[in-house]
Amino acid sequence: MARNFFTVMRSSAPSSTAARPSTSSTATAPPPPNMKEAAAAGVGVHLDPSLEAVRHDLTEDIEMALELRDVSVFYGTFQAVDKISLPIPKNRVTALIGPSGCGKSTLLRCLNRMNDLIPGARVEGDIRFENRNLIDPTVDAVEVRRRIGMVFQKPNPFPKSIYENVAFGARINGYSGDMDRLVEDALRRAALWDEVKDELDKSGLALSGGQQQRLCIARAIAVQPEIILMDEPASALDPVATLKIEDLMRELAEHYTIVVVTHNMQQAGRVSDYTAFLLAGEERVGRLVEFGPTQEIFTNPLDQRTEDYITGRYG
Amino acid sequence: MSAAAPSAQLTAYAPRVRARRSISVGFMVIALLAITVSILMLGALIVEIAVDGAARLFTDGGAVSVEARDGSIVSDLPTPEGMGWLRWVLPIAILLPFVGPRLVHSIMADVPRITERVMGLAVVAPVAVFLHILYVRFESAYFIEYAKAVDIDGATGNIFPLFGEASGFQIVRLVIMGIGLPLALLLMGWFWSHRMRKPSLLIPAILIGAWIVYLFMDPWFLSSYPSRSPSGAGIFSAVTGTFYMMTITAAIAFPLGVGAAVYLEEYARRNWFSRMIQVNISNLAGVPSIIYGLLGLQVFVRVLEFERSVLAGACTMALLVMPIIIVSAQEALRTVPPSMREAAYAVGATRWQVVRHHVLPYAFGGMLTGNILAMSRAIGETAPLIAIGALTFIAFLADSPTDDFTVMPIQIYNWVARPQAGFHEIAASAIIVLMVILLLMNAAAIIMRQRTRTDW
Numbered sequence: 001m002a003r004n005f006f007t008v009m010r011s012s013a014p015s016s017t018a019a020r021p022s023t024s025s026t027a028t029a030p031p032p033p034n035m036k037e038a039a040a041a042g043v044g045v046h047l048d049p050s051l052e053a054v055r056h057d058l059t060e061d062i063e064m065a066l067e068l069r070d071v072s073v074f075y076g077t078f079q080a081v082d083k084i085s086l087p088i089p090k091n092r093v094t095a096l097i098g099p100s101g102c103g104k105s106t107l108l109r110c111l112n113r114m115n116d117l118i119p120g121a122r123v124e125g126d127i128r129f130e131n132r133n134l135i136d137p138t139v140d141a142v143e144v145r146r147r148i149g150m151v152f153q154k155p156n157p158f159p160k161s162i163y164e165n166v167a168f169g170a171r172i173n174g175y176s177g178d179m180d181r182l183v184e185d186a187l188r189r190a191a192l193w194d195e196v197k198d199e200l201d202k203s204g205l206a207l208s209g210g211q212q213q214r215l216c217i218a219r220a221i222a223v224q225p226e227i228i229l230m231d232e233p234a235s236a237l238d239p240v241a242t243l244k245i246e247d248l249m250r251e252l253a254e255h256y257t258i259v260v261v262t263h264n265m266q267q268a269g270r271v272s273d274y275t276a277f278l279l280a281g282e283e284r285v286g287r288l289v290e291f292g293p294t295q296e297i298f299t300n301p302l303d304q305r306t307e308d309y310i311t312g313r314y315g
Numbered sequence: 316m317s318a319a320a321p322s323a324q325l326t327a328y329a330p331r332v333r334a335r336r337s338i339s340v341g342f343m344v345i346a347l348l349a350i351t352v353s354i355l356m357l358g359a360l361i362v363e364i365a366v367d368g369a370a371r372l373f374t375d376g377g378a379v380s381v382e383a384r385d386g387s388i389v390s391d392l393p394t395p396e397g398m399g400w401l402r403w404v405l406p407i408a409i410l411l412p413f414v415g416p417r418l419v420h421s422i423m424a425d426v427p428r429i430t431e432r433v434m435g436l437a438v439v440a441p442v443a444v445f446l447h448i449l450y451v452r453f454e455s456a457y458f459i460e461y462a463k464a465v466d467i468d469g470a471t472g473n474i475f476p477l478f479g480e481a482s483g484f485q486i487v488r489l490v491i492m493g494i495g496l497p498l499a500l501l502l503m504g505w506f507w508s509h510r511m512r513k514p515s516l517l518i519p520a521i522l523i524g525a526w527i528v529y530l531f532m533d534p535w536f537l538s539s540y541p542s543r544s545p546s547g548a549g550i551f552s553a554v555t556g557t558f559y560m561m562t563i564t565a566a567i568a569f570p571l572g573v574g575a576a577v578y579l580e581e582y583a584r585r586n587w588f589s590r591m592i593q594v595n596i597s598n599l600a601g602v603p604s605i606i607y608g609l610l611g612l613q614v615f616v617r618v619l620e621f622e623r624s625v626l627a628g629a630c631t632m633a634l635l636v637m638p639i640i641i642v643s644a645q646e647a648l649r650t651v652p653p654s655m656r657e658a659a660y661a662v663g664a665t666r667w668q669v670v671r672h673h674v675l676p677y678a679f680g681g682m683l684t685g686n687i688l689a690m691s692r693a694i695g696e697t698a699p700l701i702a703i704g705a706l707t708f709i710a711f712l713a714d715s716p717t718d719d720f721t722v723m724p725i726q727i728y729n730w731v732a733r734p735q736a737g738f739h740e741i742a743a744s745a746i747i748v749l750m751v752i753l754l755l756m757n758a759a760a761i762i763m764r765q766r767t768r769t770d771w
Binding site for chain 1: 652654655656657662663672
């Protein structure tokens with residue numbers, strides 16, 4: 001079932017010179033946009049909305065945690081994301097990459113209904129999660145957010161003790177077990193326990209930036225979610241703290257499905273199993289360009305724009 | 316820069332470092348001595364109180380009641396003349412210890428920090444304790460003498476019965492005198508030598524200010540009811556009426572105002588309706604207070620039949636300050652960053668849980684600050700209370716919210732309007748009292764804002 005969903009679209013043999021494979025819906029392939037020239041001239045690239053995104057074969061037979069079908073996001077009258085279809089493989093790290101303003105974070109925030117909180121935001125399409133559409137208004141957004149946790153770009157611990165930071169989610173969700181053990185377990189998994197075990201009463205704000213971010217990850221883990229969304233979790237951190245977060249993401253991927261938005265190409269290459277490349281045209285509507293195993297996206301991209309982006313020639 | 320230069324500097328500095336250390340040891344010895352003395356004096360004070368009985372602390376500068384031998388209470392004795400000199404001397408004496416640490420500091424420019432702190436305490440503590448003992452001894456001795464002088468047969472030391480009239484005020488005074496003053500002096504010395512953090516200085520400064528005002532003033536003025544003669548008139552009923560009304564006003568306006576602010580900020584959708592409410596709240600904040608008075612007169616006094624009671628006044632005042640409370644509470648809620656709400660939502664909190672566990676606690680300090688500022692506006696309002704008919708001559712304390720009452724601005728207004736010069740003078744005194752209360756409230760608001768500020 002999962003494999004059916006993203007049938008391989010490519011019809012011609014991949015080559016580095018081919019701009020994009022022709023699809024059945026278009027009789028003649030559009031002229032390949034010249035990225036270098038466009039970028040040099042300072043004009044945005046026009047994306048043809050009728051074109052389908054390129055999808056690679058999955059190298060493994062794997063269950064899907066989420067499946068996005070034609071997901072579009074609107075802020076009022078402005079369309080931020082246009083008809084993105086994307087699978088999120090279970091217990092893997094999936095990276096969303098692309099230049100600023102291409103709708104990566106917007107898309108990520110759809111996955112746990114965080115866009116509900118923004119007045120005027122509207123999501124269309126289908127996000128399959130255990131055979132239900134997450135976007136459906138009848139689905140309880142609070143329950144969705146408990147099962148799909150989130151870590152934000154800027155570390156945002158509560159101005160409470162470290163213990164309370166971690167325990168909060170479990171407490172409000174009616175956790176009745178041993179709270180001390182849960183807190184310890186979450187902090188251990190977030191690789192923070194050894195640093196803070198003697199000062200759990202200290203304010204979460206007193207920690208360093210990297211520690212704060214790991215505290216936020218512990219907080220997300222403590223409610224025992226199935227999926228963790230990370231919105232550029234290391235962009236506000238120094239290289240050492242970044243490395244720790246990346247190691248942590250690899251470890252967490254054994255138990256959780258992780259979707260991470262990142263600007264950092266090397267980071268995507270290091271931590272992710274699958275990568276989706278998004279791009280916005282000059283009308284600033286984000287579209288999916290290419291999705292596949294990270295290895296393939298980085299070594300053998302099918303779309304010229306993906307290649308230009310990951311080689312640093314564009315974006 | 317040559318390699319020799321740093322070492323040359325080091326040798327140049329070495330003797331000074333040593334010298335400083337020896338000064339520090341000297342200071343420590345003095346400081347320890349001073350602290351020992353002050354502890355001994357404090358102990359002596361405690362023993363004295365225990366031996367002489369706590370009643371001595373309740374002696375009062377003006378409102379003298381003396382228990383005669385037959386057990387009857389002779390009260391309302393006239394205030395004696397000529398014994399008030401200590402009231403003038405004491406404030407000057409109090410100022411000295413604050414200059415002290417500063418002087419020491421300016422002489423010994425490089426005193427190490429710890430020594431500086433200890434010195435501050437060491438200078439202030441014994442002086443504070445000594446002054447306190449002096450004052451208590453003076454008052455109690457003075458009143459025993461006085462009771463003999465006015466020829467009350469067999470006057471006892473129990474000059475002011477603990478549970479007699481106006482004892483609540485006496486207890487407040489005991490707190491200011493017995494605990495507040497030494498504490499204030501200690502704190503002030505501590506903070507002063509502690510690199511002078513200005514907001515922290517406020518608390519002791521306010522306590523001392525209140526104490527000085529109290530010393531300069533005839534305490535009888537605070538504890539007496541209005542009278543036909545200016546010399547006998549006081550603002551006891553006005554002060555208690557003010558506090559009574561303010562308490563009820565806050566109890567009504569704060570929950571409603573905070574609730575409205577939470578609704579508008581956290582729950583209401585941004586549409587024409589919420590915008591209309593918002594605009595109207597801002598408008599209401601600018602409505603003249605007399606209009607609220609007329610509204611209160613019709614709604615609370617007449618329709619709801621509260622009469623001219625504390626409750627009617629408090630309800631009117633609550634309406635008056637509600638817009639201020641709502642707007643300031645909204646401001647406080649807006650200072651909580653959206654990332655905190657997102658963080659809470661992201662672990663599966665409902666909207667109410669986000670508000671209850673995060674937004675409200677983080678914004679509460681700001682809300683309280685706004686509430687105090689709103690109260691300090693209400694405390695000076697006269698017009699709406701005159702409109703609802705609060706009285707000006709109240710010779711009793713309100714027992715229940717449905718009793719008649721008066722407040723300080725009305726009392727002042729009444730006195731100023733009288734032709735006799737004596738009333739104008741006591742009106743000025745009452746204005747000072749009102750001003751001190753206002754300053755206290757505003758200072759409390761500032762302190763609270765400082766204390767509850769979170770650096771996100």
